Amino acid sequence: MAKKKEKPVILITNDDDITSKGIRSMLEAVSDIAKVVIVAPDKPQSGMGHAITIGSPLRMNQVNLFGDVEAWQTNGTPVDCVKLAVDKILKRKPDLCLSGINHGANHSINVLYSGTMSAAMEAAIEGIPSIGFSLLDYSYDADFTVAKQVVHKIVSAVLGKQIQKHLLLNVNIPKCTPEELKGIRICRQAYAKYDEDFLERIDPHHKKYFWLTGEFKNFDKGRDTDVWALDHKYVSVVPVQFDLTDYTLKKKLEKSKLF
Secondary structure, X not given: OOOOOOOOEEEEEOOOOOOOHHHHHHHHHHOOOOEEEEEEEOOOOOOOOOOOXXXXXXXXXXXXXXXXXXXXXXOOOHHHHHHHHHXXXXXXXXXXXXXXXXXXXXXXXXHHHOHHHHHHHHHXXXXXXXXXXXXXXXXXXXXXXXXXXXXXXXXXXXXXXXXXXXOEEEEEXXXXXXXXXXXXXXXXXXXXXXXXXXXXXEOOOOOEEEEEEEEEEEOOOOOOEHHHHHHOOEEEEEEOOOOOOOHHHHHHHXXXXXX
């Protein structure tokens, strides 16, 4: 009798914390196609980027939040979660790492600040194919119906192929109904940024403090960008790399003999 094929192992993490609706939705989207292990922060870690904990102790404990699915929470960053998962829990590299589903988009410049994408990037650096998923809805009680369908479709497609070990995808999902969703587009990162401001306030002790705020502004009119796709009810899939070398400028500098 043929040996039953084992399910692939998927590590799930996020930056919204282990109790978020987004991480539960991610689990629900892939639990039928993989063995899942969850390692996530014990508190929100949005905007942490690729931060790691080096000056204070990391703590981790197992939690019973997802039935028979093994789950751990830690006081560390999203990147810490991936490192701890591989070294102390799985003791091996998973077949795939999924980060999210984030409450709020991680399109354009957000990829540099995002704890969601940094966790996925850390896994890719370690040779683990990885995908970050984000939904363009910041509500705590967001509707993840469409997002779960997208996650299942993309993860099934990736697992069905020979996966490049450094694969890293940034997937953003528009806020819409299943009927409104137009499809999935392979995109590039839009040139956009935040027009930031620091609101100055006074605390109860009559001392100044500042609160960061800002408006997202898109300067890119291309129809092949992640921002355009989301604005037009498409899922955007941006292939990402962690090599930040500007190779075009490198060649120009070499030819110019400037230094």
